[in-house]
Amino acid sequence: MISTIVWGTGNVGRLAIKAVDAHPALELSAVIVHNPAKVGKDAGELAGMERELGVVATDDIEAVLAAKPRAVVYGASGDIRPDDALADVVRAIGAGAVVVTPALYALYDQRNAPAEVRDPVATAVESGGGSLFANGVDPGWGNDILPLLISGLGSRVDVIRCQEIFDYTTYDQEDSVRYLVGMGQPMDYDAPMIAATVPTMVWGGQVRMIARGLGVELDEIREVVERRPLEQSVTTTTMGDFEAGTQGAIRFEVQGIVAGEPRIICEHVTRIHASCAPEWPVPPTGDGAHRVIIEGEPRIEVSVEATDVTGNRAEGGNATAVGRLVGAIEWLVAAEPGLYDALDVPLRYGTLS
Incomplete structure (x- = not known):
């Protein structure tokens, strides 16, 4: 099983918790939150699921990354905090993790990303051995x-x-x-x-x-x-x-x-x-x-x-984008460390439940 953490529990993160839990090759090992009110809550509750997952949320980023998770779904927003989001992702890659995220728009097409965004990620890949696949939520x-x-x-x-x-x-x-x-x-x-x-x-x-x-x-x-x-x-x-x-x-x-x-x-x-x-x-x-x-x-x-179980199309659309990212983790873990885009990463087939 691939040890996977979800970083952030907003519109993307809560859907990522569900997707990681449902993926047969992934194991949810931690959930990182920023809001102190969420610390100690079960991941299933934060994701709006009807059951607990036995993983409680923490704001101790250093401890989570020190445990060397193999993959990170970075779901925190990059809309109004792009520099912070980039720093978080670089930190996770430097710790050796495969990172998937919608937060870094400039890296959707990583080959043409500005040097000030691409270079720190490339350095982290080289030093830490992690990887990055950034792809959108629109979707x-x-x-x-x-x-x-x-x-x-x-x-x-x-x-x-x-x-x-x-x-x-x-x-x-x-x-x-x-x-x-x-x-x-x-x-x-x-x-x-x-x-x-x-x-x-x-x-x-x-x-x-x-x-x-x-x-x-x-x-x-x-x-x-x-x-x-x-x-x-x-x-x-x-x-x-x-x-x-x-x-x-x-x-x-x-x-x-x-x-x-x-x-x-x-x-x-x-x-x-x-x-x-x-x-x-x-x-x-x-x-x-x-x-x-x-x-x-x-x-x-x-x-x-796309709709969720309540008929909500915003959630349904976001869920497909999250599914694309989470579905890429198994391939990224098997691939060489690097920066990847949508034309590099194959689409994973679904799982019949």
């Missing part, structure tokens, strides 16, 4: 391996478009929704997630990986951003009120330009309520979907809707 597979897989089903590919379409009405992450994305803020609010160059920092690596898989060179990467205000005030069950006239929806594209035209596109359409920007793409049903559209011969469109 990563929907913007890298899925479009490449289905691109091979036709005779001609003109444009690849990857879409995430999501309504935040039932989402439970207020800081990110209000302040990172800017929902409910004045229309002149500078939301960090859509500030110039940030979409490229987060999704540009996936555009570059698709281009690499297709064997084409990008001229450049462009960003296109649109915003819409709420026409009426709305109330969400988890995050409260959002006033009319404030930002209610955003749509942006990260475009890979080939021969002067946008040919590889990651597009996000996000609303705080279904009534906002109804002319923009909507999911086939419910509050969210991931879609890949191949314009070519033939035209291929694939929509993926």
